[in-house]
Structure formats: C-alpha cells, structure tokens
Amino acid sequence: MEQTAVRIGELEVPESLDSRGADGFTASAELANLVNGLVWGNNDLWVSPGTRLEAARPSSYAAMRLWAAKDGERHVGRALLEFPLLDNRENAFINVMVHPEYRRQRIGTRLLHAAEEAAAAAGRQVLMSWVKQAGQPAEPSTMTVLPRSGPGALPEELASVRFALASGFVLEQVERISVLQLPADPEGTGRLLAEAQTKAGPDYRLLTWEGGCPPEHVEQYARLRQRMSTDVPQGQLEYAEEHWDAERVRHDEAEARAKGGRVLVSAALHKPTGELAGHTILEYYPDQPEVAYQEDTLVLQAHRGHSLGMLIKAANLVRASELWPAARRLMTWNASENEHMLAINVRLGFRPVGYEAAWQKRLAGLPGQGR
Ligand SMILES: CC(C)(COP(=O)(O)OP(=O)(O)OC[C@H]1O[C@@H](n2cnc3c(N)ncnc32)[C@H](O)[C@@H]1OP(=O)(O)O)[C@@H](O)C(=O)NCCC(=O)NCCS
Numbered sequence: 001m002e003q004t005a006v007r008i009g010e011l012e013v014p015e016s017l018d019s020r021g022a023d024g025f026t027a028s029a030e031l032a033n034l035v036n037g038l039v040w041g042n043n044d045l046w047v048s049p050g051t052r053l054e055a056a057r058p059s060s061y062a063a064m065r066l067w068a069a070k071d072g073e074r075h076v077g078r079a080l081l082e083f084p085l086l087d088n089r090e091n092a093f094i095n096v097m098v099h100p101e102y103r104r105q106r107i108g109t110r111l112l113h114a115a116e117e118a119a120a121a122a123g124r125q126v127l128m129s130w131v132k133q134a135g136q137p138a139e140p141s142t143m144t145v146l147p148r149s150g151p152g153a154l155p156e157e158l159a160s161v162r163f164a165l166a167s168g169f170v171l172e173q174v175e176r177i178s179v180l181q182l183p184a185d186p187e188g189t190g191r192l193l194a195e196a197q198t199k200a201g202p203d204y205r206l207l208t209w210e211g212g213c214p215p216e217h218v219e220q221y222a223r224l225r226q227r228m229s230t231d232v233p234q235g236q237l238e239y240a241e242e243h244w245d246a247e248r249v250r251h252d253e254a255e256a257r258a259k260g261g262r263v264l265v266s267a268a269l270h271k272p273t274g275e276l277a278g279h280t281i282l283e284y285y286p287d288q289p290e291v292a293y294q295e296d297t298l299v300l301q302a303h304r305g306h307s308l309g310m311l312i313k314a315a316n317l318v319r320a321s322e323l324w325p326a327a328r329r330l331m332t333w334n335a336s337e338n339e340h341m342l343a344i345n346v347r348l349g350f351r352p353v354g355y356e357a358a359w360q361k362r363l364a365g366l367p368g369q370g371r
Pocket residue numbers: 035039094095096097098099102103104105106107108109110129131157158159160162163164166167
C-alpha cells in the first residue's frame with residue numbers, strides 16, 4: 001500500500017467566508033465542485049461556497065462535520081458528515097471525495113474512517129451515502145451490482161462502486177435523475193395543467209406561494225413535509241419518519257433564504273375538508289442561474305387518482321418559467337420504482353440523464369459505539 005504525506009484533519013465551519021480560517025472551507029467547497037463536475041460531465045451540480053456554508057451551519061435540526069485531506073496546503077480530498085438532530089438520530093449521511101490525481105492511495109478510506117469514528121462516537125449506527133453518476137444505469141449482468149430494492153444496476157468498474165463495496169456499504173436503491181429543459185413548453189404544460197384542473201374538479205383549489213407558506217396553511221404543510229419522509233419508496237434504507245411542525249417549516253424557509261435560494265411551492269387544497277392534499281417544491285439559486293431543482297412532490301393517499309400530482313407540478317412549472325427566466329434545466333430525483341411520479345415527469349418532458357446510488361452501512365463494532 002502506497003503511503004503519502006497527505007494529512008487528514010477536521011475543518012472548522014467558519015462564521016462567514018471572510019472569517020479567519022474560512023480559506024480552508026472555500027478550498028474544500030471548490031474541490032467538491034471540481035469532483036462533482038468531473039463525475040457529472042458539466043457544471044450543473046456546482047454549488048457556491050456561500051450556499052455550502054449556510055447548509056453546513058448547525059441548527060436544532062442538523063449539524064455537519066467536515067474533514068480535509070491536504071497535501072501541504074492543497075486540498076486533495078474531503079469527507080462531509082451530516083447528523084440529523086431531531087429525528088433519525090441513529091443515522092448519519094456521508095460523502096467522500098478525492099481529487100483524481102490522488103486516488104488509489106487510500107485517502108478516501110482514511111477520510112471515511114475519520115468520519116465513521118466521529119459518527120460512531122456520536123452514537124450513530126447507520127451511515128447512508130448518495131452518489132450521483134451521469135448516463136444510464138447498466139443492464140443487469142455479471143459485471144453489475146444490483147440494489148437490494150427496485151430496478152437499476154451499477155457497473156461494478158465504477159470507482160465509487162468499488163470504493164463503497166470495499167468499505168462495507170450495501171447498495172440499497174438506484175434513483176433516476178432526470179432533467180426538463182426550461183422554460184417549459186408553455187402550450188404543452190398549459191394543456192396538461194388544464195386537463196388536470198378538469199380532472200381534479202371543483203373540490204380542489206390550487207395554491208401557489210413563493211418563499212413563505214401562508215400562515216393559515218402552515219400546520220398542514222408541516223404535515224405534508226413529514227409524510228414525504230415516509231411516503232416515497234425508500235427500499236430498505238433505514239430512514240425513519242421525520243418530525244415536522246410549523247417551526248421547522250419556518251426554519252427551512254429561512255435556511256433557503258440564507259443560502260441565497262428561492263423557493264416556489266404549489267399545493268392542492270381540498271375545499272370540503274380544508275385539508276392540504278399535496279404539495280410540490282421547486283428551488284432556485286440565482287448564483288447557479290441555469291439550473292433549478294425539483295424537491296418534494298407528494299399527494300396524500302386519500303387524495304390520489306385526481307390528477308393532483310400533475311396539477312401542482314404543471315402549475316409550479318408555469319410559474320417557475322415566469323419567475324426564473326434564466327433557468328434552462330430543471331433537475332429531479334426519483335426512486336426507479338416510483339412509477340407514478342416518473343410517469344408524470346415523462347409527460348411533462350423530463351428525460352433521464354443520470355442516476356444516484358443509495359448506499360447504506362451499519363456501523364456495528366466500530367470503536368466508540370460500545371456494542
Ligand atoms: C470513490 C473515491 C472517494 C475513492 O477514493 P480513493 O482515495 O481513490 O479510495 P481508496 O484509495 O481509499 O480505495 C479504497 C479501496 O476501494 C477500492 N477502489 C477505489 N477506487 C477504485 C477503482 N478506481 N478501481 C478499483 N477499486 C477501487 C479498492 O478496493 C481500494 O483499495 P485498494 O486500492 O487497496 O485496492 C474517489 O474515486 C472519488 O472521489 N470519486 C468521485 C466521488 C465519489 O464517487 N464519491 C463517492 C463516495 S461517497
């Protein structure tokens with residue numbers, strides 16, 4: 001095994017990008033953007049250091065820790081570990097990256113070990129990692145790795161696959177990543193919206209808001225956000241229900257603003273009961289002007305079959321094209337087994353461009369875990 005002079009150390013999350021010691025955080029953010037760009041083949045996954053800093057700021061809901069691998073002053077690797085603090089307190093989310101010039105020197109392994117020890121010391125028992133790849137998942141063959149749930153397969157020669165398997169992770173799921181060209185075709189989207197409105201009928205009213213949920217709906221909106229954590233197919237990922245209330249909704253909105261993000265939500269109100277039946281969220285960061293992100297979409301079980309998914313998605317798209325004229329691509333992530341959501345996306349014009357592997361590892365037996 002080749003030994004290198006590369007040192008692993010924890011990086012502080014600075015108060016601001018101008019604070020003393022913030023250079024390391026910025027250099028690490030730049031490394032993340034470089035490696036993501038190489039994996040993805042373009043800059044669509046670029047996230048500004050300022051947005052990364054706001055995402056890393058601790059709150060009552062989550063905390064992050066960051067490790068750097070440095071060759072002298074040069075950042076050549078990083079591991080980011082996120083701890084949910086309110087729910088899912090047995091879990092931690094990990095992302096490891098190494099500069100291409102420094103691979104196969106066990107730097108990734110050393111970074112992962114540092115993060116795993118910290119996770120175990122904090123009582124976390126399950127590590128999860130989501131790894132993106134451009135292109136289409138492989139057809140299952142002897143040269144592929146199959147997930148424990150759902151369709152899709154990963155070519156076993158991918159560095160991330162080799163690394164994850166060598167590090168004791170299990171492939172749980174393969175998500176499809178799709179892109180819709182923006183601005184969405186106004187005629188086509190308008191037609192789908194009108195059809196969905198007719199099918200939904202007079203019992204449902206469409207609500208659309210930017211930034212903050214209207215106060216009269218915030219409790220119900222929190223309920224939808226909570227249900228999102230259990231109602232999407234997640235295979236055997238040990239992800240428990242999140243706890244959402246109005247305070248968490250407001251925190252989430254404030255965090256998006258602090259990150260420089262704009263948030264657009266469409267929801268369907270069931271008029272006879274006053275209940276919010278479903279919601280969909282788009283996010284946009286003007287410092288990454290050509291890309292918008294599709295976040296949650298959920299229709300509650302009792303309200304399915306009324307075209308509400310199409311209604312709220314098409315409405316949000318129409319509004320997004322007005323609000324964010326510079327946006328050219330909308331990215332979305334869906335479990336490959338989530339047929340209904342994928343069918344809506346295909347009708348709206350989304351096309352598959354990549355996939356995301358969901359990996360999971362139980363930390364049994366690591367020092368600090370005590371079992
Ligand atoms: C995945 C990644 C972090 C690995 O970093 P690394 O420092 O090269 O990994 P290591 O040297 O510690 O590899 C550990 C073991 O993983 C396996 N492995 C890693 N990369 C491999 C490759 N390209 N081919 C075959 N096996 C590989 C090997 O078993 C290796 O042990 P060995 O070299 O003794 O045979 C790096 O390739 C990377 O940054 N990729 C892009 C980002 C990414 O996909 N991150 C996902 C992880 S969360």
